[in-house]
Amino acid sequence: MLHHVELYVSNIKKSSEFWGWFLEEIGYHLHQEWDDGRSWKMKETYLVFVQTEERFMDIPYHRCRVGLNHLAFHAESREQVDQMTDKLKNKGVKILYPDKHPFAGGKDYYAVFFEDPDRMKVELAAPGSNN
Structure with a gap:
């Protein structure tokens, strides 16, 4: 069973709005909330979204690069x-x-x-x- 996944995002406000409603629609609940992050949990698995630091924003995410698709x-x-x-x-x-x-x-x-x-x-x- 997967324990958790942590994703760095470019805009925590936009990502929280997007992921919050979607995850809650499919049965997750808000688990943790802090200035630069949020997590949603279902049973023992949770997803964490964290604001990327400004110094690391020079290369945007793309699902076809090495990393998460x-x-x-x-x-x-x-x-x-x-x-x-x-x-x-x-x-x-x-x-x-x-x-x-x-x-x-x-x-x-x-x-x-x-x-x-x-x-x-x-x-x-x-x-x-x-x-």
């Missing part, structure tokens, strides 16, 4: 994937691979792929979606 979460159902897709669109969040949605991961892989404020790919996959 994306985070994928379990959805409860295909309906939850559809509902989340609508909410993401209403919030102006960029949906990735819109021409293949919701089967961008393959004909048996039902999911929504989207970007966080730093353009990290995030995925919400329905049950039975295995690659």
Whole structure:
């Protein structure tokens, strides 16, 4: 079981707004909060978001560079994937691979792929979606 993931972000306010509503929608709760960071927890696993120091902001994040490519979460159902897709669109969040949605991961892989404020790919996959 994964213990935690810590991500440095370019704007803690934007990231907290984005990740807070999404994570709470799928069952996480706010765990910790401090000036430069926040964490959300579900059971024993938590996600931490920390403001990147100004001196390290010269090279922006890109998921195709060495490092984290994306985070994928379990959805409860295909309906939850559809509902989340609508909410993401209403919030102006960029949906990735819109021409293949919701089967961008393959004909048996039902999911929504989207970007966080730093353009990290995030995925919400329905049950039975295995690659």
